[in-house]
Amino acid sequence: MSANVTGKTATNPVPLLDVGRGNRPLREEFLDAMAAVIDSGRFLHGPEVKQLEDSVAALSGARHAIGCASGSDALLLALMALDIRCGDEVIVPSFTFFATASAVWRLGAKPVFVDIDPETYNLDPLAVSRAITPATKAIIPVHLFGQSADMDPLLAMARHTGVAVIEDAAQAIGASYKGQGVGSLGAIGCFSFYPTKNLGGFGDGGLLTTNDDRLAERLRLFAAHGMNPRYYHQVVGINSRLDTIQAAILNVKLRHLEAWTAAREANAARYFQLFSRAGLSDQLGLPSAAVPGRHVWNQFTVRVPGGQRDAVRTQLAQRGIGSEIYYPVPLHLQQCFAPLGGQMGDLPHTERAAAEVLSLPIYPELTVDEQHRVVEALTDVLQVRRKAAA
Numbered sequence: 583m584s585a586n587v588t589g590k591t592a593t594n595p596v597p598l599l600d601v602g603r604g605n606r607p608l609r610e611e612f613l614d615a616m617a618a619v620i621d622s623g624r625f626l627h628g629p630e631v632k633q634l635e636d637s638v639a640a641l642s643g644a645r646h647a648i649g650c651a652s653g654s655d656a657l658l659l660a661l662m663a664l665d666i667r668c669g670d671e672v673i674v675p676s677f678t679f680f681a682t683a684s685a686v687w688r689l690g691a692k693p694v695f696v697d698i699d700p701e702t703y704n705l706d707p708l709a710v711s712r713a714i715t716p717a718t719k720a721i722i723p724v725h726l727f728g729q730s731a732d733m734d735p736l737l738a739m740a741r742h743t744g745v746a747v748i749e750d751a752a753q754a755i756g757a758s759y760k761g762q763g764v765g766s767l768g769a770i771g772c773f774s775f776y777p778t779k780n781l782g783g784f785g786d787g788g789l790l791t792t793n794d795d796r797l798a799e800r801l802r803l804f805a806a807h808g809m810n811p812r813y814y815h816q817v818v819g820i821n822s823r824l825d826t827i828q829a830a831i832l833n834v835k836l837r838h839l840e841a842w843t844a845a846r847e848a849n850a851a852r853y854f855q856l857f858s859r860a861g862l863s864d865q866l867g868l869p870s871a872a873v874p875g876r877h878v879w880n881q882f883t884v885r886v887p888g889g890q891r892d893a894v895r896t897q898l899a900q901r902g903i904g905s906e907i908y909y910p911v912p913l914h915l916q917q918c919f920a921p922l923g924g925q926m927g928d929l930p931h932t933e934r935a936a937a938e939v940l941s942l943p944i945y946p947e948l949t950v951d952e953q954h955r956v957v958e959a960l961t962d963v964l965q966v967r968r969k970a971a972a
């Protein structure tokens with residue numbers, strides 16, 4: 583980096599994510615939307631919530647959408663509505679965010695961790711088929727990094743065994759599988775509006791989708807203390823609502839989601855081009871878009887093999903390039919799940935991914951110049967390390 587006349591460095595850092603860039607141009611629209619909620623006083627159950635539910639239902643191709651307080655709550659509510667309880671087994675990937683498995687554990691059921699396809703980082707259907715037992719009640723495929731899991735074999739297995747499929751679509755709003763929107767493929771779909779997701783709110787928020795009228799009713803029931811009618815409790819539910827003010831903000835943002843997703847796709851295509859031109863395609867494991875459907879690129883995740891990942895990340899940070907590790911510790915090796923007896927060596931593809939993955943900036947507002955700098959920095963770091971090793 584060279585200093586310019588103002589004393590600032592000539593090249594600014596490239597953060598992993600900068601939510602401000604997407605939000606700043608919409609500031610007036612957000613203020614108007616929030617003012618409407620303030621004036622209406624309908625801070626819960628306002629019409630903005632219904633509007634968002636209808637929009638996301640249409641986007642995913644599901645009949646029903648139900649807002650809730652977070653993606654984590656969506657997973658918990660899905661399991662509650664399906665009557666998952668103590669003694670039941672639920673098949674989940676170990677290479678995912680914690681909430682996919684904690685929801686199972688909180689109900690006293692057993693998360694059964696299964697390995698991933700190393701190409702897509704999503705559940706390996708063959709491994710799932712081996713893990714199904716008479717106690718299995720559900721499978722939770724995660725559409726990790728914005729790409730759908732390979733749903734056909736999972737749905738076929740689920741049909742044959744009478745097991746429910748819950749899609750964890752927290753990272754994949756707008757993604758599809760063979761032309762069908764994620765969230766409409768399994769019994770229930772779970773979405774998150776956490777600020778780093780492709781459709782992120784100004785805080786927590788979540789949503790459930792389903793094609794099943796009865797499940798839709800049960801999800802609404804469980805999200806509202808199991809109460810219907812008022813002060814008559816049919817089941818022990820939880821309190822989980824999407825605030826009207828969050829829905830109002832998300833309605834503004836949803837109008838831009840398609841353009842943002844297209845920008846993410848363009849950024850991903852440019853990374854492929856730049857990495858190949860830099861001759862790095864062989865040294866870095868580039869993401870695979872092998873699954874038929876639309877990948878919405880919540881993350882652009884490469885592999886840095888040979889035990890170099892952490893050092894590479896540090897050296898990228900020294901050059902001002904942000905990156906993150908999603909996820910460094912597989913769930914079957916987490917301390918809290920030690921009672922399940924998971925051991926290093928149980929899930930080799932998961933363990934290897936946890937040691938090698940590195941996610942790079944891919945947000946819609948990332949500039950071409952910034953992408954060049956990311957690729958140049960990574961090329962430089964890898965070259966320096968190769969020379970040092972030689």
Ligand SMILES: *Cc1c(COP(=O)(O)O)cnc(C)c1O
Binds near residue numbers: 679682788
């Ligand atoms: C973000 C995320 C969740 C949890 O969503 P929250 O809204 O943060 O509770 C669940 N699963 C996956 C795969 C996620 O990425």
